[in-house]
Amino acid sequence: MIFIILLILLAEVCGVAGQILFKKTINGLEAPDMRSHTSYLVFLKNVLRVPAVWIGFCCVGSGVAIWLTALAQADLSLVFPIDSMQYVVTLIAARIFLDEKMDRMKLGGTFLIMVGIALVAMS
Amino acid sequence: MKKSGLTLGIFLLIIMTDIGESVAEILMKKGLIATGISSISMDNIREFIVMNASSYFIWAGVFIYILSFLAWIVILSRIELSVAFPIGSTSYIFVPILSIIFLHESVGVLRWVGILFIVAGIHFVSKSAKSRKKEPEKI
Numbered sequence: 001m002i003f004i005i006l007l008i009l010l011a012e013v014c015g016v017a018g019q020i021l022f023k024k025t026i027n028g029l030e031a032p033d034m035r036s037h038t039s040y041l042v043f044l045k046n047v048l049r050v051p052a053v054w055i056g057f058c059c060v061g062s063g064v065a066i067w068l069t070a071l072a073q074a075d076l077s078l079v080f081p082i083d084s085m086q087y088v089v090t091l092i093a094a095r096i097f098l099d100e101k102m103d104r105m106k107l108g109g110t111f112l113i114m115v116g117i118a119l120v121a122m123s
Numbered sequence: 124m125k126k127s128g129l130t131l132g133i134f135l136l137i138i139m140t141d142i143g144e145s146v147a148e149i150l151m152k153k154g155l156i157a158t159g160i161s162s163i164s165m166d167n168i169r170e171f172i173v174m175n176a177s178s179y180f181i182w183a184g185v186f187i188y189i190l191s192f193l194a195w196i197v198i199l200s201r202i203e204l205s206v207a208f209p210i211g212s213t214s215y216i217f218v219p220i221l222s223i224i225f226l227h228e229s230v231g232v233l234r235w236v237g238i239l240f241i242v243a244g245i246h247f248v249s250k251s252a253k254s255r256k257k258e259p260e261k262i
Binding site: 019020022023026029031032034040043044047087090091094095098100102103104105106108109110111112113114115116117118119120121122 | 199205206209219238249252
């Protein structure tokens with residue numbers, strides 16, 4: 001039981017680490033010009049050239065693999081509510097590593113989403 | 124010169140990414156069902172992999188996943204992760220709806236209530252992103 005919970009949390013940390021790496025990479029690059037199609041292609045090419053993005057892929061991939069391992073062993077009604085913790089982990093990580101600002105709307109809205117996901121999972 | 128923050132276009136792009144991921148999941152599930160293998164063991168794992176690798180459903184799913192990821196990269200170039208990620212939960216709305224239509228699964232009342240909570244949450248997170256006038260990101 002505890003093992004499953006730790007496994008899911010580990011999967012979430014992997015997934016969120018991937019997202020942080022993506023966003024960190026993108027923050028360091030020039031954003032594409034919305035009016036130019038070619039600038040999007042150049043932008044995507046630049047993003048895929050950064051090693052951190054590929055490390056991010058590996059993080060997300062191993063997160064999914066760990067998650068599936070947990071899923072195979074545990075009750076779904078347990079896995080999904082714990083999995084909605086990823087929103088909390090994401091906000092904390094975005095605050096720490098990306099210096100993103102938090103406010104009541106964002107925190108409250110994210111909480112509602114988590115409750116909603118837990119309800120969806122229980123049904 | 125450039126707008127940063129949550130615009131309607133970016134919001135729609137997030138929703139499209141989510142629909143894309145939901146469709147990809149449905150396609151993969153269809154592909155997995157089509158193999159007719161319900162439990163994987165050492166005896167049939169080779170057959171399982173071969174059948175999936177030759178399934179159009181699986182490949183279509185993978186292709187849509189890749190497109191979704193590229194869209195996600197564009198989204199993250201415009202808005203904060205702490206806004207994009209919660210809004211990305213719309214897949215919890217689309218998967219049940221697509222499951223009803225294409226997999227003929229039934230969805231109960233509690234699930235609809237949960238979906239309502241998610242919609243409300245997305246609304247607030249979006250408002251948070253709009254109410255704050257952010258400095259344009261460096262060009």
